[in-house]
Amino acid sequence: MGDFLANHAPTLTHWLVLTSALFSIGIYGMLTRRNAVGVLMSLELCLNAAAVNFVLFNRYLAPTNLGGAERLDGAVMTIFVIAVAAAEVVVGMAIFVAMYAERRTVDVTRLDALKD
Amino acid sequence: MLANALPTLIFYLLAAISLTLAWSVVTGRRILRAAVSLMGVLAASAGLYLLLDSPFLAGVQVLVYVGGIVVLLVFAVMLTRTTELLEDHPTRGRQLLGGAVALTFFGLSYCMMTAPVFANRALTALPKNDVAAIGRALLDTGENGYALPFEVVSLLLLAAMIGGIVIARKPAALVKSEVHHG
Numbered sequence: 685m686g687d688f689l690a691n692h693a694p695t696l697t698h699w700l701v702l703t704s705a706l707f708s709i710g711i712y713g714m715l716t717r718r719n720a721v722g723v724l725m726s727l728e729l730c731l732n733a734a735a736v737n738f739v740l741f742n743r744y745l746a747p748t749n750l751g752g753a754e755r756l757d758g759a760v761m762t763i764f765v766i767a768v769a770a771a772e773v774v775v776g777m778a779i780f781v782a783m784y785a786e787r788r789t790v791d792v793t794r795l796d797a798l799k800d
Numbered sequence: 801m802l803a804n805a806l807p808t809l810i811f812y813l814l815a816a817i818s819l820t821l822a823w824s825v826v827t828g829r830r831i832l833r834a835a836v837s838l839m840g841v842l843a844a845s846a847g848l849y850l851l852l853d854s855p856f857l858a859g860v861q862v863l864v865y866v867g868g869i870v871v872l873l874v875f876a877v878m879l880t881r882t883t884e885l886l887e888d889h890p891t892r893g894r895q896l897l898g899g900a901v902a903l904t905f906f907g908l909s910y911c912m913m914t915a916p917v918f919a920n921r922a923l924t925a926l927p928k929n930d931v932a933a934i935g936r937a938l939l940d941t942g943e944n945g946y947a948l949p950f951e952v953v954s955l956l957l958l959a960a961m962i963g964g965i966v967i968a969r970k971p972a973a974l975v976k977s978e979v980h981h982g
Contacts (some may be wrong), residue, residue: 689808692808693807695920701910702815702818702819706822707905708905708906709819709826710822710826711898711902713825713826713898715901716894720880722826722831722834724876725825725838728842728865728873729841743853744918744921744923745918757944759854759930760946769865770960771957771959772960773869773872774960774964775964775967776876777876777879780876781876781879782967784880784881
């Protein structure tokens with residue numbers, strides 16, 4: 685058991701399969717959810733998967749000719765992604781609250797004021 | 801041997817947990833339960849950061865994502881009173897469309913992931929103190945520094961804060977009429 689696990693350590697491809705599976709689930713949620721808050725939650729899944737990917741590429745693919753061991757660009761980008769996600773949720777929540785006060789619903793299939 | 805086996809075990813455990821919870825985020829009919837599942841996915845991602853030797857990012861993830869963003873989402877659910885509305889199952893057409901788009905994305909990226917450039921890559925070494933290194937990178941004004949994006953993000957956060965207040969507050973006329981009518 686231990687030997688089997690030690691010989692099957694996850695490679696970069698395994699990690700990428702995991703993060704893109706999470707991203708795909710997020711896409712599915714964005715297209716099927718009717719509640720606007722649910723759509724925002726699915727979007728957070730996608731952002732989170734992308735943020736993990738930045739760290740992954742930093743750990744596995746940092747170009748050594750640029751001093752790969754010393755570079756942390758992926759980690760810095762992940763911090764930016766988290767900051768932008770926070771800003772986005774704040775504005776999204778404000779919009780949903782204002783929309784609910786105005787229209788009494790946050791069902792995205794009924795919010796079609798821009799349609800015609 | 802055990803030291804090699806344990807990270808593998810933790811990786812597959814976290815992968816199973818986050819995929820299961822992510823599925824319940826997008827398909828659960830109770831939106832508050834979906835928010836709790838989202839919290840689990842994000843906490844599992846903090847564990848993935850720990851596996852990738854980035855304890856600082858794991859901390860940021862727990863502080864900002866699990867502690868801040870999920871709480872904001874729960875507020876959004878409560879303030880729009882969507883807890884009472886059980887979400888219907890999506891129509892067959894939407895399910896098919898969503899599944900087709902998601903599977904196409906996954907298939908395309910899977911084809912890219914199996915490219916030789918990604919195979920047999922070993923972990924690169926990290927600086928000894930990665931918190932200090934991240935801090936230096938964020939404040940470095942040189943060629944590889946991130947001082948300008950860092951300032952831009954701080955402006956973005958300020959703009960989001962002001963925007964959130966302005967968008968969500970009641971219009972002045974409405975407040976006045978409430979004062980008049982008691």
